Amino acid sequence: MCEENRELTNKIVLITGGAKGIGAAICVEVLKEGAKHVRILDLDEGAGVNLENEMNKQYGTYKVKFIKCDVTNDDELFGAFEGTKQEHGYLDVVVNNAGVINENNYAAIRKMVEINYIALANGTLKAIELMDKSKGGRGGTVINMASIAGLYPICPPAFMYSSTKTAVLQFTSCIGAEPLYTNTGIRVIALCFGTTDTSIFSHVSTFGGAADKLMEEVLKNHELQRVESAALGTVEAFKKGDSASVWLIHQNKPAIDITEDREKCHQSMARLLGR
Numbered sequence: 001m002c003e004e005n006r007e008l009t010n011k012i013v014l015i016t017g018g019a020k021g022i023g024a025a026i027c028v029e030v031l032k033e034g035a036k037h038v039r040i041l042d043l044d045e046g047a048g049v050n051l052e053n054e055m056n057k058q059y060g061t062y063k064v065k066f067i068k069c070d071v072t073n074d075d076e077l078f079g080a081f082e083g084t085k086q087e088h089g090y091l092d093v094v095v096n097n098a099g100v101i102n103e104n105n106y107a108a109i110r111k112m113v114e115i116n117y118i119a120l121a122n123g124t125l126k127a128i129e130l131m132d133k134s135k136g137g138r139g140g141t142v143i144n145m146a147s148i149a150g151l152y153p154i155c156p157p158a159f160m161y162s163s164t165k166t167a168v169l170q171f172t173s174c175i176g177a178e179p180l181y182t183n184t185g186i187r188v189i190a191l192c193f194g195t196t197d198t199s200i201f202s203h204v205s206t207f208g209g210a211a212d213k214l215m216e217e218v219l220k221n222h223e224l225q226r227v228e229s230a231a232l233g234t235v236e237a238f239k240k241g242d243s244a245s246v247w248l249i250h251q252n253k254p255a256i257d258i259t260e261d262r263e264k265c266h267q268s269m270a271r272l273l274g275r
């Protein structure tokens with residue numbers, strides 16, 4: 001296994017969907033840890049510019065740069081990744097964080113799959129291309145946002161949202177595994193947050209509204225953790241996580257490495273498949 005530097009000091013960090021919510025809290029936390037520069041990609045220009053101004057006032061000129069970017073637009077997404085590397089000479093950490101919950105109609109479902117899964121996969125592949133040690137890069141870390149919704153065997157009211165998050169877990173476990181990690185020097189890690197107090201739930205609507213009541217019940221029964229706890233857990237997973245590891249960050253508790261628990265769940269299926 002190759003070993004990499006797991007400190008955030010002097011790192012160049014890129015966060016998608018980082019203008020508010022968990023992404024913005026991660027921006028604050030990595031700056032506290034001494035990151036050199038944080039590039040924020042988001043659709044929300046107002047929140048992004050506010051965060052940039054606030055952080056630069058607090059941590060110094062040009063610590064944070066906001067770029068208006070729709071992660072589902074490949075030209076915008078890849079342009080922002082490449083621009084960050086060109087400007088600084090390298091890129092160290094990519095957090096594929098942009099995500100939505102909206103399964104209200106066919107078009108919304110298609111968009112959600114594009115944001116939560118396709119753009120995250122494209123972001124991972126582009127990060128690998130730009131940071132690959134075997135191609136002159138410095139190696140690095142990709143952090144992919146899954147969810148506890150992707151861990152439940154069934155998650156009825158959010159059937160498409162939870163599917164995108166299960167897909168993120170499968171994708172991350174595959175792409176983070178050996179021999180890719182040793183070849184590229186890039187760790188790929190998945191995080192599963194429990195319900196966290198952000199604006200993501202402000203527009204939740206299930207297909208045709210049929211399961212909205214069930215969704216309300218589910219949300220009522222889940223305590224919301226603070227965004228700061230989600231961000232602290234992210235830094236902890238960054239410092240401790242091996243490639244392809246999966247972390248649970250919920251209930252304002254420290255991050256838990258659940259990689260082995262997931263492997264145990266998969267063992268009986270592996271036996272059936274003769275592996």
Ligand SMILES: NC(=O)c1ccc[n+]([C@@H]2O[C@H](COP(=O)([O-])OP(=O)(O)OC[C@H]3O[C@@H](n4cnc5c(N)ncnc54)[C@H](O)[C@@H]3O)[C@@H](O)[C@H]2O)c1
Pocket residue numbers: 016017018019020021022023041042043044069070071072097098099100115145146147148149192193194195196197198199200
């Ligand atoms: N809040 C929770 O309870 C929770 C739980 C588990 C996982 N997550 C995941 O954590 C991540 C962050 O969620 P959050 O709760 O901070 O949500 P949020 O709504 O507060 O923030 C998401 C950000 O993504 C941005 N975004 C949405 N579509 C975009 C697009 N097409 N291009 C660029 N940016 C876009 C939004 O503008 C917003 O700033 C998501 O992937 C979410 O699924 C959240």
